[in-house]
Amino acid sequence: MKPVKVGICGLGTVGGGTFNVLTSNAQNITRRAGRDIIVAQIGARRPNPNCDTGDTPVTADVFEVAKNPDIDVVVELIGGYDIARELVMTAIEHGKHVVTANKALIAVHGEEIFAAADRQGVSVMYEAAVAGGIPIIKALREGLAANRINWLAGIINGTGNFILTEMRDKGRDFADVLQEAQQLGYAEADPTFDVEGIDAAHKLTILSSIAYGIPLQFERCYTEGISKITRVDVEYAEELGYRIKHLGISRQTAEGIDLRVHPTLIPEDRPIAKVDGVLNAVMVNGNAVGDTLYVGAGAGAGPTASAVVADIVDLARTMEADATARVNHLAYNIIEDVQVLPIEAVETAYYLRIQAQDRSGVMAKVATILADRDINIEALIQKEPEQDEDLAQIIILTHRIVEKTMNDAIVAIEGLDSTVGKVTRIRVEQLS
Numbered sequence: 001m002k003p004v005k006v007g008i009c010g011l012g013t014v015g016g017g018t019f020n021v022l023t024s025n026a027q028n029i030t031r032r033a034g035r036d037i038i039v040a041q042i043g044a045r046r047p048n049p050n051c052d053t054g055d056t057p058v059t060a061d062v063f064e065v066a067k068n069p070d071i072d073v074v075v076e077l078i079g080g081y082d083i084a085r086e087l088v089m090t091a092i093e094h095g096k097h098v099v100t101a102n103k104a105l106i107a108v109h110g111e112e113i114f115a116a117a118d119r120q121g122v123s124v125m126y127e128a129a130v131a132g133g134i135p136i137i138k139a140l141r142e143g144l145a146a147n148r149i150n151w152l153a154g155i156i157n158g159t160g161n162f163i164l165t166e167m168r169d170k171g172r173d174f175a176d177v178l179q180e181a182q183q184l185g186y187a188e189a190d191p192t193f194d195v196e197g198i199d200a201a202h203k204l205t206i207l208s209s210i211a212y213g214i215p216l217q218f219e220r221c222y223t224e225g226i227s228k229i230t231r232v233d234v235e236y237a238e239e240l241g242y243r244i245k246h247l248g249i250s251r252q253t254a255e256g257i258d259l260r261v262h263p264t265l266i267p268e269d270r271p272i273a274k275v276d277g278v279l280n281a282v283m284v285n286g287n288a289v290g291d292t293l294y295v296g297a298g299a300g301a302g303p304t305a306s307a308v309v310a311d312i313v314d315l316a317r318t319m320e321a322d323a324t325a326r327v328n329h330l331a332y333n334i335i336e337d338v339q340v341l342p343i344e345a346v347e348t349a350y351y352l353r354i355q356a357q358d359r360s361g362v363m364a365k366v367a368t369i370l371a372d373r374d375i376n377i378e379a380l381i382q383k384e385p386e387q388d389e390d391l392a393q394i395i396i397l398t399h400r401i402v403e404k405t406m407n408d409a410i411v412a413i414e415g416l417d418s419t420v421g422k423v424t425r426i427r428v429e430q431l432s
């Protein structure tokens with residue numbers, strides 16, 4: 001069979017890694033794909049010192065690659081929304097298949113891009129967009145196709161997991177760990193995307209669409225970052241038998257679909273609670289299969305290139321087939337009328353940390369506020385004031401309750417004369 005000709009746009013961490021994997025594993029890849037896969041052109045403004053591109057033609061104009069008549073597959077690894085979108089649309093208009101690692105692009109512009117690709121009879125592949133080297137897109141679209149997916153929960157930002165792990169294990173500062181993640185090439189160009197949960201929200205949006213067959217709705221994803229997590233909350237969580245992880249969670253309920261990214265207490269004996277450092281993990285619960293867990297590197301040159309190259313191999317196997325014989329982009333007949341629930345309508349359990357004056361009756365007032373709203377307390381710790389302080393800490397774990405009711409209770413607790421400052425609230429999930 002004639003070789004598949006690939007154009008790589010962007011030669012940063014992932015672009016360089018993709019070139020290196022395609023060349024160093026060429027023999028094996030050819031055996032798997034049944035044909036050679038050749039990098040015919042690279043579009044990049046700067047060389048990558050970790051990647052020797054040899055005689056491969058390089059152009060500074062990525063659009064030249066998208067229009068190159070010799071190229072079958074355009075690999076978009078430049079990131080961002082605007083130029084990446086234009087590049088992908090140009091490649092599609094020129095009849096190219098596209099492989100991308102760009103979660104922001106798929107989460108925000110995926111509907112438009114997939115529609116254009118369907119019109120042209122080409123495929124847009126995006127395995128590397130979610131959880132780096134973990135083949136979670138393939139698992140959800142194909143491996144779990146028999147199931148109604150009940151829920152999924154994932155550690156889908158390596159930088160955030162790395163930061164939380166280092167803070168917990170080594171007592172390191174937030175900023176210091178973030179800088180290391182940037183140096184290692186894990187963090188986004190704008191690292192607030194990592195720590196404020198935007199990157200995870202992009203990925204959760206994609207996972208949820210293929211899990212439930214709903215349109216991509218990034219704008220409806222509730223997003224809360226980890227920048228306000230303190231060491232004391234990490235310690236109290238541990239005392240209660242929990243770990244704090246930054247999770248993307250979605251759940252199919254009778255009322256609609258939860259779609260939320262936020263710090264979450266999870267029981268320390270769940271396997272996902274032990275996934276540390278830059279690793280990612282996704283738990284998926286299907287009604288036939290039960291719980292499944294996928295763990296691996298979620299960022300970095302090799303792991304992300306592994307997913308990019310797997311997509312190229314998939315295309316090499318199927319690109320000559322009729323478009324209807326390939327797995328369609330979201331692998332579902334999409335249902336438009338399923339509601340994504342606003343966060344106020346979501347039901348979950350809570351960890352609350354309340355700072356209060358050390359006087360009699362405070363605990364009773366807090367307990368009354370919760371009881372009046374039918375919020376059931378599961379565990380409670382009171383810490384006497386530390387030396388030189390006069391505030392006691394009350395830590396409460398609740399049973400599940402609708403968020404709107406909890407918001408109302410928190411306002412009432414913060415309004416008590418004997419409490420001080422804001423209540424810290426972290427959502428709790430049992431993942432079972």
Ligand code: HSE
Nearest residue numbers: 157158159186188299
């Ligand atoms: N910034 C992302 C992360 C890279 O830390 O997980 C992979 O998407």
